[in-house]
Amino acid sequence: MNRVFNFAAGPSMLPEEALSRAASEMLSYKGTGMSVMEMSHRSKGYIEIFDHTVSLLRELMGISDNYEVLLLQGGATGQFAAVPMNLLKTSADYVDSGNFAHGALVEAKKYGDVRVIASSRDDNYTYIPEINKADMNPNADYFYITTNNTIFGTRFTSIPDTGNVPLVADMSSNILSEPMDVNKFGVIFAGAQKNIGPAGVVVVIVRKDLLGRANANTPKVLDWTKMAENGSMLNTPTTYSIYMAGLCLEWLKKIGGVEEISKRNNEKAKLLYDYLDESKLFKGTAMKEHRSIMNVTFHTGDNDLDAEFVKTAQANGILNIKGHRLVGGMRASIYNAMGIDGVEHLIKVMKQFEVERG
Numbered sequence: 001m002n003r004v005f006n007f008a009a010g011p012s013m014l015p016e017e018a019l020s021r022a023a024s025e026m027l028s029y030k031g032t033g034m035s036v037m038e039m040s041h042r043s044k045g046y047i048e049i050f051d052h053t054v055s056l057l058r059e060l061m062g063i064s065d066n067y068e069v070l071l072l073q074g075g076a077t078g079q080f081a082a083v084p085m086n087l088l089k090t091s092a093d094y095v096d097s098g099n100f101a102h103g104a105l106v107e108a109k110k111y112g113d114v115r116v117i118a119s120s121r122d123d124n125y126t127y128i129p130e131i132n133k134a135d136m137n138p139n140a141d142y143f144y145i146t147t148n149n150t151i152f153g154t155r156f157t158s159i160p161d162t163g164n165v166p167l168v169a170d171m172s173s174n175i176l177s178e179p180m181d182v183n184k185f186g187v188i189f190a191g192a193q194k195n196i197g198p199a200g201v202v203v204v205i206v207r208k209d210l211l212g213r214a215n216a217n218t219p220k221v222l223d224w225t226k227m228a229e230n231g232s233m234l235n236t237p238t239t240y241s242i243y244m245a246g247l248c249l250e251w252l253k254k255i256g257g258v259e260e261i262s263k264r265n266n267e268k269a270k271l272l273y274d275y276l277d278e279s280k281l282f283k284g285t286a287m288k289e290h291r292s293i294m295n296v297t298f299h300t301g302d303n304d305l306d307a308e309f310v311k312t313a314q315a316n317g318i319l320n321i322k323g324h325r326l327v328g329g330m331r332a333s334i335y336n337a338m339g340i341d342g343v344e345h346l347i348k349v350m351k352q353f354e355v356e357r358g
């Protein structure tokens, strides 16, 4: 069977091994005579699957018992509202480093005072804005960042020190891509469909001392405390997505975990950026110092040529390489499941295109 190289930003490609395993277990999971999709979320068999996914996440990320790990619905976008509903009492500080960061702060403004203390919005988010300590509110309820800006291809290269103010991070597009010290964060959340598994589940990692603060009008499906008390099952969780995420995490563990994937990710990104820096035709769009290792944005400077390249790529088995409309050009999302062979193939096709059209 011919599989393409899928460079989509999310939902994105999954490890083939996880897909094959799911296929083999589709009709009868471990001799139960039913698919995981058909299992009750309260059954012993399913609870095992759920707990297995959570424990793999804990192990791979080094999450201590100080934190709850919740598997919820509503995506990262749901958490844009959940964060202020669970934490905002007086005022929160936000870094506006991309379109998702902006969406999060617009949402938070519905629930209280939000201060944007650093922004690169006026420069179409081509870099991570500098954070000045003097601008940070030492009494803020929390400090909010987006560690990787999926659309623009930038990332925080260091995690800001917020002192006693809980740091909240949207890690949707770079969770599990490199070692990250969870203890630096009050809350981490990530939609699964980029680097964890299929769409449908959002992972929320919340430090236990931050529970019990939710505003009274918080819907219970967004209330971290109530969800923690009920094992993320106040309502039916996305059972199959959670099972699939578990298979993807098993794959990650087997190949050597975050340490190993981080090496591979850096190698993939370096190959692509090195080529972009030497190419006379293609140029990276993000500031070099802040380049993402997950989403590589580039263009030729000519919209028609960009469109032609997207077509050429597709003819060569490279899919979903078109950039987001806010940036234009191309974007290669090279998440954990993308092998180095995919990146090498992309570069080969780019080089060929440069020879023919450059």
Ligand SMILES: *Cc1c(COP(=O)(O)O)cnc(C)c1O
Pocket (backbone or CB within 6 Å): 010, 074, 075, 076, 077, 078, 100, 146, 148, 149, 150, 170, 171, 172, 173, 191, 192, 194
């Ligand atoms: C994709 C993405 C989102 C949106 O995720 P949904 O699960 O679709 O709500 C939010 N933040 C970042 C950084 C993303 O990459």
